[in-house]
Amino acid sequence: MFTSQSKIRVRYAETDQMGVVYHSHYFQYFEVARAEAIRELGFTYADMERTGVIMPVIEVQCRYLRPALYDDLLTVKVILKELPLHHKIEFHQEVYNEKAELLVTGRVVLYFMEAKTMKRTTMPEKLQEKLQPFFR
């Protein structure tokens, strides 16, 4: 299993008139945390795109347990339970506030695709090598 976590501070623009973070913004938090997770591995998603591999989101799910508030310093977790063998990768994600309360759980499925052909491909070898030690 590979896990990673990032800190994200809630912006004013992300709140709505209920006084809480608008529900769709968590998917942006999830993405930031995935990008940071890849960076921790000594790689970046931006680099991957420059080599012609993109990762469109294919499916998402999210449960909202407690609201996040303006200026909260959130901890956003990324959990990769299985090393993907094919074109599909599935992340579990969790958001906690500063009191360590679980606010949100999510699941994001992405594909590895060649930008040029828009055909499915596999995880770039370089990233695979970095991830393998976590799955032994």
Place this chain on the structure above:
Amino acid sequence: MFTSQSKIRVRYAETDQMGVVYHSHYFQYFEVARAEAIRELGFTYADMERTGVIMPVIEVQCRYLRPALYDDLLTVKVILKELPLHHKIEFHQEVYNEKAELLVTGRVVLYFMEAKTMKRTTMPEKLQEKLQPFFR
């Protein structure tokens, strides 16, 4: 069953550098379509909030089949399969492009809650009356 559909034109700001609508924005489209569905019933979500009942989103799910592009005129469907008896309401949602291709399917679960007490409540009677004829 109650169904409704709205037209939403994709904004430039909603695209990302993949040249397609960023995945989280569909939840905003879903909400716009739900608001229009309620308006068709002669009621508005804004009115409901003014009477003290809010509808926080509790769970969402979304599958991305085909991308939506800048300036596409999308058709966003709202499908209510069951009249909610308690505090919970579940919408199915679909997004189509101008070629009538299904781009995205989603599911959004919301609760009826009293804004003051943040306790669960039931659908306002006025809205219930409007919806009942669709479920006979």
Place this chain on the structure above:
Amino acid sequence: MFTSQSKIRVRYAETDQMGVVYHSHYFQYFEVARAEAIRELGFTYADMERTGVIMPVIEVQCRYLRPALYDDLLTVKVILKELPLHHKIEFHQEVYNEKAELLVTGRVVLYFMEAKTMKRTTMPEKLQEKLQPFFR
């Protein structure tokens, strides 16, 4: 002078915890209204991009007189006071609510640029022909 106006309904996600539209979102409304203005002329900004001409925003300004609220049906005006001779085009924009109160005034300057070379260019002839009758 060329003027055009569009209707835009305020989305829930566009409000913030002050209960009003977050200030930066008006620039998205401005853009929607500009795109609709071009469409009225029998042309689309999307088409222009497909022919290789893009219009990056170079400068913006905005004054906020009164807040827009959730579900408000706004009227967003586009005013082109001068036909651009070179690479630069300047739009004035205004936002009104349903009571015809002026909420926001803005100014947006864009350049015509060739996407490939990122060099400044002039307005596509086709659009120029459509606009000229308004400036005689």
Place this chain on the structure above:
Amino acid sequence: MFTSQSKIRVRYAETDQMGVVYHSHYFQYFEVARAEAIRELGFTYADMERTGVIMPVIEVQCRYLRPALYDDLLTVKVILKELPLHHKIEFHQEVYNEKAELLVTGRVVLYFMEAKTMKRTTMPEKLQEKLQPFFR
């Protein structure tokens, strides 16, 4: 003069199909940087709102010199040239990329207002005390 700077990493959702940060998002970066500037002073904007003083944005301006790209680690500067005497405060803002290139300059004017009455007020004393040493 009081100055402060924050680091903000560009999110994928903030890019558009031109492959650069969409122009309106800089106003969110500006706000994050202002909030961090206040935090450096041992105070938070969130606290200020809890004491009943809000700061709606009254006017903004922005010039776009160079684009910011996905995953860029931006430096966002806040410059307060004058200590506000009345209800109005004006910030100058600048955005730099990792090569120290100036990308964007902006100006944001806000009012101090009492949330309850929506009347103009002055800067909370506590914040004034923190800022005064920078203006001697």
